[in-house]
Amino acid sequence: GQSLEQPSEVTAVEGAIVQINCTYQTSGFYGLSWYQQHDGGAPTFLSYNALDGLEETGRFSSFLSRSDSYGYLLLQELQMKDSASYFCAVYTGGFKTIFGAGTRLFVKA
Amino acid sequence: NAGVTQTPKFQVLKTGQSMTLQCAQDMNHEYMSWYRQDPGMGLRLIHYSVGAGITDQGEVPNGYNVSRSTTEDFPLRLLSAAPSQTSVYFCASFGPRDRGDYGYTFGSGTRLTVV
Numbered sequence: 001g002q003s004l005e006q007p008s009e010v011t012a013v014e015g016a017i018v019q020i021n022c023t024y025q026t027s028g029f030y031g032l033s034w035y036q037q038h039d040g041g042a043p044t045f046l047s048y049n050a051l052d053g054l055e056e057t058g059r060f061s062s063f064l065s066r067s068d069s070y071g072y073l074l075l076q077e078l079q080m081k082d083s084a085s086y087f088c089a090v091y092t093g094g095f096k097t098i099f100g101a102g103t104r105l106f107v108k109a
Numbered sequence: 110n111a112g113v114t115q116t117p118k119f120q121v122l123k124t125g126q127s128m129t130l131q132c133a134q135d136m137n138h139e140y141m142s143w144y145r146q147d148p149g150m151g152l153r154l155i156h157y158s159v160g161a162g163i164t165d166q167g168e169v170p171n172g173y174n175v176s177r178s179t180t181e182d183f184p185l186r187l188l189s190a191a192p193s194q195t196s197v198y199f200c201a202s203f204g205p206r207d208r209g210d211y212g213y214t215f216g217s218g219t220r221l222t223v224v
Contacts, residue, residue: 004151008149031211033212033213035213041217041218042199042215042216042217042218043152043199043213043215044215045206045212045213045214047210048210048211048212087151087152089152089213095140095157095159095165096154096157096167097154097203097213099144099151099152099153100151101149101150101151102151
């Protein structure tokens with residue numbers, strides 16, 4: 001079967017750095033993306049990695065290693081507003097994307 | 110630029126009732142999809158469309174119908190509501206974004222309760 005594994009919860013302190021990991025087992029792979037979802041809100045796009053390496057967008061960075069079927073989202077200079085759920089998603093081709101179950105990030109003062 | 114607009118935001122149905130969730134996008138994306146989100150299960154694909162007149166089933170299509178008569182609109186119909194369809198429903202389109210990468214743009218969601 002196809003699966004994406006990510007931790008269910010992560011807690012970090014305001015101003016710190018946190019890394020959310022995602023490992024995947026899918027029949028096809030075209031890219032790994034990350035989405036943020038605040039409680040009661042809709043998922044919003046953060047990043048997309050099609051090739052190995054690190055992509056940086058402001059305080060957020062995303063990494064991909066296709067050989068390890070692994071990626072992570074790195075959040076720097078954490079702010080209280082970063083408390084949310086974060087989903088990794090793999091585009092498997094054939095117009096299909098599989099989403100992970102999500103990681104709930106709690107940022108403490 | 111409104112993105113993806115979903116209506117209604119909240120709905121309560123009785124078992125056996127039918128309804129249509131509306132979705133419209135103004136980004137001229139060919140690909141649109143419907144997901145349901147349940148606690149601890151992430152987002153699961155119900156149906157998707159790769160263009161007007163073309164639809165296909167996703168992971169959990171039973172009990173739902175879709176049609177795509179225009180690029181902009183992609184309604185989801187619940188044929189005979191069941192309590193198992195209590196969920197949050199998101200419509201999404203997929204296409205190019207500002208920085209040249211590709212990703213989903215989601216609507217604000219419909220919180221559906223079937224009693």
